[in-house]
Amino acid sequence: MYKYLLSALAVAASVIATPIEERTTTSTCSPVGISPSKASAIKAAFTSAKVVPDVVPSIDPKVDLYVAYGQKEVKLGNTFSAAETTQDPVFNFTTESDYDPSTTKYLFIIVDPDAPGPEDPFLRQFLHKIVYDISPSCMPNPATTTEGGTTFVMYAPLTPLSVASHRYTYLIYRQPPNFVVPPLQLAEATRAPFNLQQFVTEGNLTLVGGRFMREGLGTTVTTGPVKDAIQKAEAALANLKLTPSQRAALDKAIAAINKLLGI
Ligand SMILES: *[C@@H]1O[C@H](CO)[C@@H](O)[C@H](O)[C@H]1NC(C)=O
Numbered sequence: 001m002y003k004y005l006l007s008a009l010a011v012a013a014s015v016i017a018t019p020i021e022e023r024t025t026t027s028t029c030s031p032v033g034i035s036p037s038k039a040s041a042i043k044a045a046f047t048s049a050k051v052v053p054d055v056v057p058s059i060d061p062k063v064d065l066y067v068a069y070g071q072k073e074v075k076l077g078n079t080f081s082a083a084e085t086t087q088d089p090v091f092n093f094t095t096e097s098d099y100d101p102s103t104t105k106y107l108f109i110i111v112d113p114d115a116p117g118p119e120d121p122f123l124r125q126f127l128h129k130i131v132y133d134i135s136p137s138c139m140p141n142p143a144t145t146t147e148g149g150t151t152f153v154m155y156a157p158l159t160p161l162s163v164a165s166h167r168y169t170y171l172i173y174r175q176p177p178n179f180v181v182p183p184l185q186l187a188e189a190t191r192a193p194f195n196l197q198q199f200v201t202e203g204n205l206t207l208v209g210g211r212f213m214r215e216g217l218g219t220t221v222t223t224g225p226v227k228d229a230i231q232k233a234e235a236a237l238a239n240l241k242l243t244p245s246q247r248a249a250l251d252k253a254i255a256a257i258n259k260l261l262g263i
């Protein structure tokens with residue numbers, strides 16, 4: 001929490017430190033878009049890690065999405081520990097050249113395609129967060145601060161129920177004008193399996209950027225917020241309607257994790 005506050009202050013300080021001229025003389029926001037080399041690196045990494053097609057059918061980045069936990073940036077498949085991801089990440093993104101940043105809104109989403117474990121991800125996608133009606137970061141109150149956007153699904157700390165790593169994926173979608181947030185179609189208090197593509201189609205959303213990282217449950221995580229978060233997630237999973245074999249697989253995964261945590 002303390003670390004998170006510090007990083008929020010750092011973001012606020014960097015916004016204040018931006019010269020006034022730079023923020024007011026440009027009719028379009030800057031920076032705009034994403035460099036072709038960065039866009040193709042994202043495309044290539046999403047494809048080689050199979051985030052395309054396991055999360056999205058394709059990606060052709062139009063904006064540069066930045067995501068970080070504290071000071072540690074989510075890049076393209078770098079590794080995090082569960083202890084590093086108990087608090088909301090901060091994020092920001094550039095604007096699109098053909099869309100007015102003062103009127104175009106965006107939706108940010110975090111999903112896990114590898115739940116409960118990558119060998120049999122029958123809880124794909126596991127939903128970790130949705131915020132909508134976000135303005136690009138050059139506008140007042142972007143969602144890097146607590147005022148920006150509307151939280152639809154609160155952040156659930158990442159709780160991989162496997163030692164094998166999961167590909168946590170961070171996506172930014174452009175909303176159409178008159179966007180209405182589609183229903184989630186999830187059972188009460190559960191976050192999986194979430195049909196991302198159905199949600200995207202119903203909301204007429206356009207994917208404009210993304211990042212992903214990897215996180216499994218390390219053997220060192222035995223106390224504190226991670227343990228609490230995992231126990232919360234396990235309790236929520238009890239409500240899921242599953243086939244008997246899926247329930248058995250989930251119970252086995254939970255038992256292995258509980259053993260690791262000394263529960
Ligand atoms: C996003 O935040 C990072 C870290 O504070 C900063 O370096 C970058 O310029 C920001 N990008 C935008 C588009 O605001």
Ligand SMILES: *[C@@H]1O[C@H](CO)[C@@H](O)[C@H](O)[C@H]1NC(C)=O
Nearest residue numbers: 174175176177203204205206
């Ligand atoms: C969906 O969005 C696109 C552009 O964002 C727009 O051209 C199209 O008319 C929209 N369709 C519906 C059904 O809202």
